Amino acid sequence: MTITGPTTGDLREQRDRARREYDELLTRGLSFNLTRGKPSTAQLDLSQELLELPGAEGHTAADGSDCRNYGGLHGLPELREIFAELLQVPAGQLLAAGNSSLELMHDCLVHAMLGRLPGGQARWTDEERVAFLCPVPGYDRHFALCERFGIEMISVPMTDEGPDMDAVERLVAEDPAIKGIWCVPKYSNPTGVSYSDRVVERLAAMPAAAPDFRIFWDNAYAVHHLTDEEVEVADVLAACAEHGHPDRAFVFGSTSKITFAGAGVGFFGSSPANVDWLLAHSSKRSIGPDKVNQLRHVRFLRDAEGVRAHMRRQRALLQPKFEAVQRILDKELGGTGLARWTEPEGGYFITLDILGGGAADVVRLAAQAGIALTPAGAPYPYGKDPRDETIRIAPSYPSPQDLEEAVTGLAICARLVGYERALAR
């Protein structure tokens, strides 16, 4: 079968049309922000009750302790109970901490740099080389942590069921400097991919040259469904234990995109040995987390079913925005051959791939038109997208109308860049 491509004349016509549309865009003085996965005001309003909780007489935990006072380094048992089920971590092995899971990931790296991990032979600062596998595209803040601590980043490609496990297995088996891998197992940032059971199995089972190899399992979107297909990812702690690697996985989660993005609760779950290790280090740092905020969350969310019900209300606000992005991209870019994009079933992002490159140009043009996007390259180590293809769209924060205008504008930029490049070839 032969496919006839567009003629140069066709391309020029398309380019000119995109140019006119872009020029018109410039006149409109837009100011939109699609950069970060920030909840919208309407989403935050869903948790408004938190602002008055736990209430005047409500400072006592289930065990009778006073949440206002010092102590309780593990976090509030009743909150850990609620999230144990949702994060697939036994409550006894789950810690509830401060207002972000990123902090916990940072601190796990710090404690591994400055103190030996269970199974490890040296502090990472005393190793000649420390490297992490980075499935790409991935989450820029993970990569920023590696960069900050001088941890070498080795990219591995994402497939539609998780990282390319042939590459992962080979690298981890042969290189003892590889101490970890970043994973966002469900509705991955930014691709929306969820890990298949087979991938989780292989991650748990694979031999690792480093005795202190860790999976940083950032389950940021554990309950953040966008469709009725509520994806379940296999239980990584159980799988690791089953395969004789009980200390392999660090599980992270938070309520940042459940309740308040800035005033939620972060969680860490792992094997008893890893939990003891983290507690031993964090006991030097803190006398305990903000248990009043944890109690506030217990009063508001009540139980795991309460969280699920709350997330259905979140979905009702988010799903139409994701659908709008799909609709606009279909309309503006469908059939052009210039781009492809993900249709995630959950999480916070859509990735738009500019085929054949030019993502940085698209982001630059969009910025000039007042549409702020995450820098092209951000989802790659050191901010360098080797194909210059990936653009991350975060649809949550803008109002539906703003989102529509912003994505339309972005698509115009993609067309303009795409046709310019096609003509230049």
Add this chain to the structure above:
Amino acid sequence: MTITGPTTGDLREQRDRARREYDELLTRGLSFNLTRGKPSTAQLDLSQELLELPGAEGHTAADGSDCRNYGGLHGLPELREIFAELLQVPAGQLLAAGNSSLELMHDCLVHAMLGRLPGGQARWTDEERVAFLCPVPGYDRHFALCERFGIEMISVPMTDEGPDMDAVERLVAEDPAIKGIWCVPKYSNPTGVSYSDRVVERLAAMPAAAPDFRIFWDNAYAVHHLTDEEVEVADVLAACAEHGHPDRAFVFGSTSKITFAGAGVGFFGSSPANVDWLLAHSSKRSIGPDKVNQLRHVRFLRDAEGVRAHMRRQRALLQPKFEAVQRILDKELGGTGLARWTEPEGGYFITLDILGGGAADVVRLAAQAGIALTPAGAPYPYGKDPRDETIRIAPSYPSPQDLEEAVTGLAICARLVGYERALAR
């Protein structure tokens, strides 16, 4: 003048009386805790309003931003404004963070270990030796941080106006491995000493062999007065700047002993260069602190005068407890020559010195009688009190009646140990 000491007969009689009282104590099944500087329930109740704040519609900061969402790494400007005055740090150089200042001290050490300080030539992990001066007796959690990071501790004695500055100046000038000194400048933990203007001046002015020498200025009791003599300590940041060492001091503070011990706000203040340094590192760790909790504190405390008024209510609860301890120690140990103790004008602790040693025995006997005390030695590096003299009493948490019983019991133990030791000499 000749002073006639007690005869052996007198001593034996006193010892026997103390023994009888101690035996009686053992029969009473006491269970008291004087270990930590924990606020009492009545103190926490003073901030009960916080449990309903900021209130249903109250999530908007003065600058119009939404405290519920991500961002605002510096902390809420209006809260930093309130504490700027109280902590003697310009608001623009003061950060409001999570629920504890200990975390901030820990993180400053971490960032100095793993990233070069302004003025420094190397990360501390790359230095052959890193040491801190530890005025003793001091705060055990400071020393635990040093121990955790392998920072050598060099004790310097406390005088009644701060650390022995002759020793400090000599050591800091000659040893480039000395990177810092721990200071609790006001109502020091555990001695209650406040630093004189002359001591602050000398700390600010002294030459340091290490170009990245830092004063860790833990101003934990900045507004925690117990008498009408409200001690003012000189402004360390201003003094350091004046003497050409603008980056020398890190100032820490928190509301842990103002509002809720477990759910307050910690502060960091320093020079612009140090603040930028900390922000650059903490921006990798966090997208921002819990601004809702900060707003809650603004709504509750209102302004610096609001904090002062609140602290007068705290004082009304604490002062009688401190007075009771003095009264009991006077009655039980006064004139015995066995002990001396501090009469602090603020802060959270009284130190009881067992003259000639035996503090560990006293703590052990007290524990057997159900009276828990901080381990003897805790206020010294590595938990080793070279004279075995210092016992830290934390009077805040027990009820007035429990406190009275507990301190009476402690005094009985001190008498028993003291007379036993005198007889053994």
